[in-house]
Amino acid sequence: MKERRPAAGAVPSILKWTGSKRSQAAEIARLAPPHARYVEPFLGGGAVLYHLAGGGAAASDLYAPLIGFWRMVQAEPDHLVADYAEQWRRLRDDGPGYFYAVRERFNADKRPADLNFLMRTCVNGIVRFSQDGDFNNSFHLSRRGMLPARFAKAVQAWSARIQGVAFAARDYREALAETRAGDFVYLDPPYAGTYQRYIGGIDEAALFAALDQLNRRDVRWALSFDGRRGQTVYRAEVPPALYRRRLSLVSGYSAVAKVLNGPVETVSEALYLSW
Template sequence: MKRLPPLIKWSGSKQSQAIFIASCAPNNFNTYYEPFLGGGAVVGILQPRKAVCSDINNPLIALWKLIKEKPGLVVKNYGENWNELQKEGYKFFYKARDRFNHGESPHDLLFLSRTCVNGLIRYNQQGKFNNSLHYTRKGIHPDRFAKIATDWNQRIKNCVFLTTDYRKATKNARRDDFIYLDPPYFNTRGRYFGTINFEEFLNYLSGLNDKGIKFALSYDGMRADKNYIVEIPKTLYKRHLLVPFGNSTFKKVQDRKVEKVYESLYLNF
C-alpha cells in the first residue's frame, strides 16, 4: 500500500494512519461502508470494489461527487480561485469564505481547506466556516492538485456518495460487509461539523454486532501524558489498538510544543 496525498484537507483526517487502518480490514468483504467520510483517506487506500461513502456535510459530499464525475471542473475552479488569491491576497480568501458561508459551494470548500490555517475545517456555533487564511502558505499549486484529483478520480469510481447520517447510510449493510467508522469525538462538542449522541452510537455498534457485521472504529486516544480514552464497553469489540497519529496540531499552533498523539482503533473481529 502506498501513501496517498489528500484531496481535501480535513480536521481529524486519518491521512497518517490510513495504510495501517486499511491493513486491519478483513481479507474479504462485499460492500465497504464509510459513513463519516471526511477526507476519505481510508477508502482511498482500500479502493474497494463496491463502496457506500457518506457524511452529513453536504458541500463535502458534493465535492466527492464532482471528483468522481467531473474532476476537470474541480481542477478548473480550484485553479481560478488559487490564481485570484495570488493576485488579491487575503481579501480574496475572506471573499471566498463569505461566499461559502452563503452558498456552500463545494469548490469554495476545497479552496478554503487548502488555504486556511493548517487546513483545519472549523465551524462556529451558527454552522459558519470560521478559520482564517494561512498567510505563509499559498495553497497547493493547481498543476500538482490536478494530478491528485486525477488519482482520486480513479480510486473512487466504485463509490456511491450520500449525504445522510451514519445509521441511514449503513442500513443495508449485511454480514459479509465491512464498516469503517470515524465519528466526531464526543468531547469536541460541535467545534467541527456535526456531533453524535454517544449512547445512541453505542447502541448502533451493538446492533452491528448482533447482525455479525464487521467494523473498525477510530475513536478517542492519548496525547503525551494525557489520556482521552473513552469507556467503550468491552462487549462491543475484540481488539483495541493505539495507532500513532503524529503531533498535536493545536499545540504547534498555540505554544509550539510538540506532543505525540495516539488514537484508538477498535475492531470487533
C-alpha cells in the same frame, strides 16, 4: 514545525480535513477482513476510502458540502481542477481579501469547490464552524495553497479510485442501517472534545447501540476512538463486550497543539476491531 512528507504510496492529499487518517490509513486498510462491501459513514477527508474504494463502497458524512466535493472529484474532476487553478491565481493576484470573499460566498451558498479552496488556505488547514454553521477560520498568511499542477495529479488519482463509490450526505446511523452481513465498516467519529470543529456531533450511547446492532447482524467493523494527546485522554472506553481487539496506532503530531503554540505532542489513537 515542518510538515512530514507522506511516505511513498501514501494517500494523495486532496481535501485537507481535521482528524484526517492519512498517516494510519494503509495500516487500517491492511487490517480489514475480506468483505463484500466497504462502508465509511464518517467520511471527512476519506483517507481509508482511498485504499478500500473498490467493489462498490458506500461513503457518507453528515456535512453535505463535503459530500458535494467528493461527488465533484468523482464526476467532474476537470472542472474541479480548473476551478482550483483559477482560485489559486486569484489568491496570488488579489491577496488575503480574495480568501475572505470566498469565505463569505461559501457561507451563503456552500459551493463544494469553495470548501476545498478554504481548507487549502485557512490557518493550519483546520475546519472550524461558528455556532450557526458558518465556516469561520481565517486566512493562513504564509499559505498560498497547493500548486495547481500538484492538486490536479491528486484529483486524477482519487477520481480513478472512487468511480464505483456511492456517496451520500447523511447521519451515520442511516448508513449503518443499510449494511448487510459480510460488509465491513470503518468508523471515525469526531472526538468528544472537537464537536465544534464539525457540523454535528455524536452521542456515545447511540454509537455503542449502533455497533451492537452491527455485531448482531454479522457486520464487521473497525472504530477509531478515544484520542489521546500526550497525557490528555479525550474520551471514555468502548464497552468491552462490543469488540474483540484494541490496537494503538500512532497518528502523528497534533495540529491543535501547533495552533495554540503548545508543546508538540504525539497523538496515538485506539483502533477497536469487532472480530
